[in-house]
Amino acid sequence: MDKKNKIPFRWCRIFSALIFIAFFLPRFLFAETIELVFWNYWDPKLILPAIERFEAEHPGVKIKNEQVSWGSALDKILVSMANGKEPDICEMGSTWMGKFMNAGVLYPLGSADISDKYFMSEAVTWDDTLYGMPWLVSTRVLFYNKDLLEKAGIYSPPETWQELLYAAQKTNEPRKGIFGFGMNAGEPHVLYKKFMPFVWGNGGEILDEENSFVFNSKETAEALDFYKELQKYSYSEKQDFLDELFKRGKLALNISGSWNFSRYPKEAPNLNYDVALIPKPSHDKGYNASFLGGEVLTVFKTSKHPELAVEFVHHMTQIANSMPITEEAWLNFPADKAILNMPVFREEPKLNVFLKQMETAVHPPIVSEWVELERILNKTVERVMYGEELHQELFAAEHAAGSVLNPSNAQPLSIGDKETALRTSSEVALLSIIVIFLIINALLLYFIIKNRPHYLGIGKLQKKNRILYPLHTMIFLSPWLIIFAVFWFYPAVFSFLMSFYKYDIFMPDLLSFTGFSNYFSLLKDREFLQALFNTVVFVGGTVPATTLLALVLAFMLSRLKSAASFFKSVFFFPSVISIVVVATIFKAFYSPFGLFNALLSIFGIEARAWLVEAKLALPAIMLMNIWTYTGYYSILFLAAFTSVPQELYESAELDGAGEWQKLRWITLPSIMPMTVLILIMNSIRSWQVFSEIFTLTGGGPLGNTNTIVHYLYQVGFRYHNMGYASAIGYVVAVTLMALAYLQSRLLRKKEALL
Amino acid sequence: MKKHFRSKSLYFILMPILAFLYLSPFLYMLLRSFLRFDQASLFNYSPTLFNYETVLTGAKFGHYFLNSLIVLVAVLFANIFFSVPVAYAFSRYEFPFKKLLYATVLLSLVLPYHIMLFPILNIAVKTNIYDTLFALIIPFALNGFNVFFLKRYIDALPEDLEHTARVDGAGEFAILRHVVFPLTRPALAIVAINTVITTWNSFIFPLILTETSKARTLPVALSYFSQGAYATDWGILMAASGVSSLPLVLIFWFFQKQIINGMTAGSLKE
Structure with a gap:
């Protein structure tokens, strides 16, 4: 024990004393x-x-x-x-x-x-x-632009469906960038809020008194027919952008909420608009329904x-x-009915309309399966809006709702029973990891003892050119072994086991072994197959494009003699930025009034709703992905370029080789290992694409941007079917492993890559 | 010679245009963050600091910022500190089950970590690190890719130096510290960059593993800004995006030579 070794101990003591004080003092003071x-x-x-x-x-x-x-x-x-x-x-x-x-x-x-x-x-x-x-509490009413309606010869707000249709038709002038009605798209979770008022107003319901699904009805079909008719004179976008379009005076009619009152007077003081109740089917039929929630x-x-x-x-x-x-934002009102008599609300005519609308607004049914039902409703409305056959979709909705509503009324969660099956099994799994970890270490220890004579010699042993340092091996490897055992192995085994069970966070008591049925139902799950297809398209599109573009960019960068480092920084920059930030910027970038449309208009391409149109959303996200990562990989390529021995180029030049020949016969073969590495890195990343989808589209429209991992997340955390989610996870894992193996085989050169 | 010159000037015209296009989304973010409302054109651009004031004073942005930074630094140093010994052992030592144990590294590369979300959450709760910064540091203290990458790099290094050191009587720790660490420095630059990017981009784990603002990191806080209300305030959102990107922009700005040179020097040998 020399002096050097003492100092850390003293610090440790002071440090632990500080922690002790910091930890217990507040508890003591605020006991x-x-x-x-x-x-x-x-x-x-x-x-x-x-x-x-x-x-x-x-x-x-x-x-x-x-x-x-x-x-x-x-x-x-x-x-x-x-x-x-x-x-x-x-x-x-x-x-x-x-x-x-x-x-x-x-x-x-x-x-x-x-x-x-x-x-x-x-x-x-x-x-x-x-x-x-x-x-x-909040509700939705009809916002209308007075100027646009008057220009079309309409002097009072539409009160019936026919009048709404007429007003939308008359005001709709897409060539001038003016649209009749604002229709929601691209945001599955708000679709039904805007559509259901037409069903409710027409006398339709989602569930009847006995909680059976009655959405597949004449009333719904009529409402959907009407809504589709209205779509012809509509602009389809997310609610945000519809409100923005209305603010700019480009939208005549829009169903929206009171939050606009915090923005329109400040941001568009000249906007001449008013609000009205949501139209009812006709003067002698139905009522002015709206969505009520809060x-x-x-x-x-x-x-x-x-x-x-x-x-x-x-x-x-x-x-x-x-x-x-x-x-603060007029998002919603106090739910206390006393607001009906408050001057703030009574004396402002626009807010008064909201109060009136609330009297006839409908709250969605209160059932335990609402989250699932909402998903079915949204999917149905969305599919019909994107051109699927109406009755077929309603029938499919009824079928889907039937399977949601029937089994789960079974058993509510038993209260206070915290020792659920899951907890017990997770403890067993945790224990088994520790055992496995101990076994590995014991085996290594056995190895040490067996080789002790050599080991005790001079601390090293060389036998057939192999270096044996059992103790050091153990010390060096243990961080990885611990991390792997606890945060990879245990979760992997745990989810593997889960993939054979039906497990719902809400009903842990209903944990039941189902064998391979999770895997079998995957084969029949259209949403999963669609997500799989989308992921294949995503990887197939982005990986080659990114790699190729990165290569070209790296080549161009390598030609630059001056300012190269500046441009390197420029192209590397996006990969430094958090993906949430990038996605947020691109949300604005792809918006109808965004920079992307502005850039395209220079080339005479008309504005599109990039994240909303069924065929454009996935390519738009792929483009963003390519944009984000090209710079990063090009810098990696550049690193590989500089490692190519200059003598090769010099001798090639002596032999009279041109730029292209040098690239083809010297550069490309030399950077092969880096290409392999980049392809693998990129493929693995692309297969797991999630954050972009989560932030930008949430898998919509029509599930066209849903990827496997996003679907996995939805199933596991939104619909809390952990067993099924684990099964999906294993399909992804096996695919990825096969992919990595295939890539390494295909691109293997002299040496084994993995 | 003439042809050479022409192609060079082509790059000089092309590169700035490309660079401008490449950065245009960020320029948009910057311009928009100084605007209160959307404006029809650039000609009546009237910048205001309102959005930045709202972001910096409104929520506990400094707190989230610090959280993100602590996690980043801790994960970075843990990775650099741990991955070299592991990679070194896999590369140079012989031991039983070596192939099997190395397979665990490769396995961690291909397993989608999303299936781990729920089990990891369970562990975090069990070990009482749930909703603390430790939950965002410990599981990520060592990354399989870094081990894989360094192992490949060390494989390609000549063993002579280590042997010489051993003959001179150096212990394994000393060899690691004085021979292997300096030699792997170029590769460590890539490891560091890889770790910084993934940690700073990390969104789902902080979202799942923290619940209160105590251990909330910037990306999660930012997502709160963007999905809090029905009406998105793009000005504030862009300002928040700008502020949360600032540290990495600054780090990148000051260390870009080191970062990029490190990567450029860290060549992969055949």
Whole structure:
């Protein structure tokens, strides 16, 4: 022990003491406080004042405010439930309530009837018991551009379907860039919100009193027929861009929400527009239906202080505490019906229309399978809009809904039973890893002992040119072995086992062994086959293009004598940027008013909705992918170029070889190993393409951009069928391994690559 | 000679145009981030700092920024520190089950990590690293690709230096530290770049493995900006994108010579 070795120990002691203090001091100081965790989707600055008021009224209570992303909230709540880490108070989308109330995980708030006082009371009531409080509510109305309608000779807003059709037809002038109606596309999750009002207004329903699927009806067919007719005079895009188009005065009619009021007056003060109720089928038939939805506040049963949490829920749903959220962006209104008498809403005619619309707006049915039903509805509407046959699709929807609705009413989750089958099996798996790890180490140890005489000699052994250092091998390899065992091997084995089970996070008790049925159903799953096809197209399109372009670019860069490093930096740059940022930029880049369309218009190509049109979305994402990675691979190629011995070129020049011959016979063969490496890297990456799809299209339109891994994620986390997702994962894994093997065989030169 | 000159001038005209087109989405982001609303044309461009103010003051952007940076640095150093010994052992040593153990490296390259999401989540919860930065560091402390890449690189290195060092009485750790590390430096540059890119781009794991803002990283925070509301505020979104890209842009700007030279020098020998 010399002095050098002592210093780290002293530091360790100080360091651990600091950790100890940092860890225990706060607990000691705040031992008396009760902490409640509150998940919501809003900017903390809108929530915190209300929380502070509550904390002031309840000394010793601390509300921990956590902002969760709206887009991934449902997935995250499911995950937190599966792991027993639910928040105390949670904001939920009103359409999810059926699922949670049926699962029995929410704390009951009493049995009072609140339908007189609150909108969406049906969304929080289950078996006459209240499981949440409506917080914020929103609906959709018809926005119309007065100037455009008057120009077409229409002086009052359309009140019936025929009038709507007529107005859209009259105002639609695509050549001038003006469109009649704004139709949603490319965003599967909002399609039904805009379409269902026509079904509801026509007397149609999704589910009847007994919760059986009655969507396949005459009323729906009529609405779909009408909607298709309307499509002829429509511009199809995402809601964002439709609102933007309307703001620019290029769209005559648009079904949209109150959020526009926070933008239109500021951003387009000259826009002459008004709002009206959504038209009904005809003057003597149906009613002005719309979509009603919003946010509710719930308390989880697992909360340690449910009474206090309920008190907090009541506190937050007071108008005074929800108005700041409304006033920030006018996304939605307080769900308290007292707003009907508030001057803010009454005296503003446009908001008044919203209040009126809310009286006849319909909330989607509250059933535990709503998430799946919503998907079926959206798929049906989307397919019909993209030209599929109507009755066939409705029939398919009925069939799909039947299989969703029937089996799962079976057993709700048993509460308090945290020792689920999954947990037990995961512990077994974790244990087995440790055992495997120990066995490997034991074998290495046995090896050491067996070779000890040599080992003890001078610390090395050379036998037939082999270097044997068992102890060092063990030390050097253990980081990898640990990482591999815990984060690769165990998960792989675990999902492999899962792939033979039917497993639903919501119903862990229903874990059942199903043998190969997950794999067999893959063969019949049209969505999976489509995703597989898309992935093949994606890889087949991007990998050769990227490699070739990178090669060309690298060649051009290698010719540059000056400023080469500058251009290298330029082309390398996109690969440094986070893929989320790149996708976000491209979302704007591909927008109808985006730079891409502007660039194309220079060459006389007309503007397209790149991420929405069925045939364009995947190529658009592929283009983005090629753009992002070409620079990166070209720098790798450039590295390979410089490693080619200059003597080869010099002797070739002496023999009179030209540029092309030098490239063909010297450069290309020399960079073969790098080409192989790039092809493998690129293929492996492309096969797993996910983030781009997730951020840009979510697999739409018509599932045309759905890739295998994205489908896997959807199945596993959105529809929480982990067994099926694992089966998909294994199909991907086997394909990838076969691919890597094939590539290495095809491109193998003298030496074995892998 | 004349032909040579012509082709050269062609590159000089072509390259700037290509470069401009290549960067145009970023230029758009930059221009748009200084605008409050969409503007019809560039001619009445009236820049404002409003979006940047909103981003920098509105949410806990600095916090997310720091989280991302901590994860990046930790994962980077862990990878460099661990992958050389592993690759060295696979390349030079003989031991039982070598092929099998090396197969695990290759296996990790081809297994789609998405099937691991749920099991890894389970482990993270079990080991109590869920919703901490450790959950974003420990599983990624060593990457199979880095091992694979370095092993190939070390395979191609001559063994003479190591043998000489051994004859001189150097221990294996000393050889690793003083012979192998310096020799693999060019390859480590690629390892570092690969690690920086994948870690900074990492989106799904931070999304799944963290739940509160405590351990939230920038890409996840950014996705919150973009999907929080119905109406996308492109100005703020672009400003947030710009701010979250800034650190890597700066790192890239200051170290571009090292980064690119490292890659250029790190040639793969036959």
